[in-house]
Amino acid sequence: MSFNLRKDSKGVVVVGVDGQLIVGNRQELKQKVLDALEGGAKKFVIDFSRTGYIDSSGLGVLVSLSKKIREQGGDLRLAGLNEDLQTLFELTKLDTLFSILKTPEEAVAAF
Amino acid sequence: MSFNLRKDSKGVVVVGVDGQLIVGNRQELKQKVLDALEGGAKKFVIDFSRTGYIDSSGLGVLVSLSKKIREQGGDLRLAGLNEDLQTLFELTKLDTLFSILKTPEEAVAAF
Amino acid sequence: MTTPPAPPLRLVVRRRGREGQPLEFSLGVPSDLACVGDAVELVALQCRAGPLSMRRLAFNLRTALAEALTNAITYGSRRDPAKVVQVRVEVTVQAVVIRVQDVGDGFDPAAVPDPTVPANVAKEDGRGLFVLRHLVDQVTFNPKGNVICLTLRAG
Amino acid sequence: MTTPPAPPLRLVVRRRGREGQPLEFSLGVPSDLACVGDAVELVALQCRAGPLSMRRLAFNLRTALAEALTNAITYGSRRDPAKVVQVRVEVTVQAVVIRVQDVGDGFDPAAVPDPTVPANVAKEDGRGLFVLRHLVDQVTFNPKGNVICLTLRAG
Numbered sequence: 001m002s003f004n005l006r007k008d009s010k011g012v013v014v015v016g017v018d019g020q021l022i023v024g025n026r027q028e029l030k031q032k033v034l035d036a037l038e039g040g041a042k043k044f045v046i047d048f049s050r051t052g053y054i055d056s057s058g059l060g061v062l063v064s065l066s067k068k069i070r071e072q073g074g075d076l077r078l079a080g081l082n083e084d085l086q087t088l089f090e091l092t093k094l095d096t097l098f099s100i101l102k103t104p105e106e107a108v109a110a111f
Numbered sequence: 112m113s114f115n116l117r118k119d120s121k122g123v124v125v126v127g128v129d130g131q132l133i134v135g136n137r138q139e140l141k142q143k144v145l146d147a148l149e150g151g152a153k154k155f156v157i158d159f160s161r162t163g164y165i166d167s168s169g170l171g172v173l174v175s176l177s178k179k180i181r182e183q184g185g186d187l188r189l190a191g192l193n194e195d196l197q198t199l200f201e202l203t204k205l206d207t208l209f210s211i212l213k214t215p216e217e218a219v220a221a222f
Numbered sequence: 223m224t225t226p227p228a229p230p231l232r233l234v235v236r237r238r239g240r241e242g243q244p245l246e247f248s249l250g251v252p253s254d255l256a257c258v259g260d261a262v263e264l265v266a267l268q269c270r271a272g273p274l275s276m277r278r279l280a281f282n283l284r285t286a287l288a289e290a291l292t293n294a295i296t297y298g299s300r301r302d303p304a305k306v307v308q309v310r311v312e313v314t315v316q317a318v319v320i321r322v323q324d325v326g327d328g329f330d331p332a333a334v335p336d337p338t339v340p341a342n343v344a345k346e347d348g349r350g351l352f353v354l355r356h357l358v359d360q361v362t363f364n365p366k367g368n369v370i371c372l373t374l375r376a377g
Numbered sequence: 378m379t380t381p382p383a384p385p386l387r388l389v390v391r392r393r394g395r396e397g398q399p400l401e402f403s404l405g406v407p408s409d410l411a412c413v414g415d416a417v418e419l420v421a422l423q424c425r426a427g428p429l430s431m432r433r434l435a436f437n438l439r440t441a442l443a444e445a446l447t448n449a450i451t452y453g454s455r456r457d458p459a460k461v462v463q464v465r466v467e468v469t470v471q472a473v474v475i476r477v478q479d480v481g482d483g484f485d486p487a488a489v490p491d492p493t494v495p496a497n498v499a500k501e502d503g504r505g506l507f508v509l510r511h512l513v514d515q516v517t518f519n520p521k522g523n524v525i526c527l528t529l530r531a532g
């Protein structure tokens with residue numbers, strides 16, 4: 001499975017991205033997160049600890065989800081970025097758009 | 112390079128087989144060893160420490176070289192076989208045809 | 223979930239990179255965005271014997287190639303799976319050079335807006351070429367703009 | 378040493394083995410013995426995601442496939458590089474199944490002499506099928522004998 005969602009005791013939805021987030025699977029991520037949002041979830045963490053690469057359309061889906069979640073009064077945070085992925089967010093200036101935390105645990109705790 | 116020959120101080124030619132000894136490169140091994148034999152070398156060790164696999168035509172070239180070397184009063188020994196390669200020689204009963212030693216050093220020392 | 227079988231990828235290995243000789247292969251990718259990930263893996267696998275570090279192979283090459291393929295399929299082929307995007311790769315001891323060619327009308331890369339200016343940073347799209355340029359050592363286009371050539375130097 | 382460029386290998390990836398789905402691919406190998414090693418590597422690379430241990434992938438699969446290809450090229454195609462040997466591979470969670478088909482007249486595998494009897498053990502040739510049978514879990518032929526099918530079970 002590319003994406004696995006789990007809801008923790010505080011109601012935070014943590015989405016693990018296994019492998020890659022790219023043009024071929026981003027719709028699946030989008031749908032899963034929107035379903036959870038529809039189901040009432042407001043707090044989301046995307047965990048990239050097990051992610052190999054993200055392409056620009058993967059970045060795009062994160063931007064779009066973040067907006068939609070905020071419109072519902074929620075928040076989307078990112079965690080587990082390795083050095084290369086962190087650099088990707090910095091050079092695209094997307095690090096200014098997202099709260100990025102080191103580990104998913106930190107991201108959950110910060111809610 | 113697939114095959115590297117070096118002659119040690121005792122005049123033993125040690126031939127390292129890198130990667131594989133198969134139908135596509137066995138002629139190269141054969142030629143190199145026969146050239147050394149022509150040049151007067153009599154003692155040969157083939158070192159399989161860095162060999163991934165050997166196919167039946169690779170086994171065939173060893174049989175043929177061994178014969179030719181013996182005809183010149185020389186000897187061919189094998190060394191560095193891992194467990195899989197050792198099994199290959201055993202099941203084809205070629206272990207009865209060759210002196211097989213654990214390391215190339217032992218094989219050289221045994222001359 | 224039964225996804226329809228994706229159209230096949232076709233890899234042709236022209237020269238085999240033995241003993242420092244260059245490796246050369248090409249890959250025909252049907253213009254279906256579902257093929258991008260697999261095409262990237264196939265190319266990355268073939269390049270494993272090349273001069274790139276594991277890290278640059280796993281991140282820079284994959285991401286950059288995904289961008290180039292996505293653009294070729296989206297804009298060049300307009301996602302018509304019958305149209306094939308041609309990828310040609312040459313691996314030498316100095317570099318990996320990847321050429322992605324589509325059958326579209328091309329474009330002017332100089333006219334692409336900067337996605338990092340404040341007015342653009344929150345947009346969903348428009349980061350592909352920008353990302354790509356940062357991940358490889360050299361990017362060139364043919365004059366028409368339907369061929370993009372990526373160079374990743376050894377290391 | 379300038380060896381003439383070997384004819385190209387053609388790999389077609391039909392189904393991509395994501396998430397436990399089977400992977401299926403085929404490889405067209407021109408009947409040139411210089412292609413055997415590269416064809417073996419290409420298949421082994423593709424099978425990396427499969428159910429075989431690294432060791433069986435690196436040794437059993439490679440050796441067995443080399444034997445099958447060598448025979449198909451030598452006896453089936455009589456080394457005519459214009460003739461193509463077709464390799465079809467299916468990788469599931471249970472097994473890797475490799476089918477090698479040549480365009481020759483086939484043969485009767487039951488008639489092949491045992492290479493390990495004293496009279497044969499010092500011969501140069503005749504060990505291919507014997508070795509192959511010991512390296513994989515199952516070997517079958519079609520009735521004509523121009524198709525050999527190798528099964529390596531998970532593990």
Ligand SMILES: Nc1ncnc2c1ncn2[C@@H]1O[C@H](COP(=O)(O)OP(=O)(O)O)[C@@H](O)[C@H]1O
Nearest residue numbers: 293294297298328329334347348349350351352
């Ligand atoms: N192969 C191509 N053929 C035609 N136009 C292209 C091609 N590649 C890129 N473009 C154009 O360049 C623009 C910028 O591409 P890119 O930076 O990848 O961002 P995005 O694809 O997200 O818009 C695209 O919107 C498209 O108009």
Ligand SMILES: Nc1ncnc2c1ncn2[C@@H]1O[C@H](COP(=O)(O)OP(=O)(O)O)[C@@H](O)[C@H]1O
Nearest residue numbers: 448449452453483484489502503504505506507
């Ligand atoms: N694909 C094939 N087509 C025709 N004959 C074959 C084929 N594969 C094997 N044979 C026959 O089976 C014999 C035994 O093959 P093998 O055990 O691989 O040993 P070798 O090839 O060294 O003789 C060959 O000599 C050949 O006559």
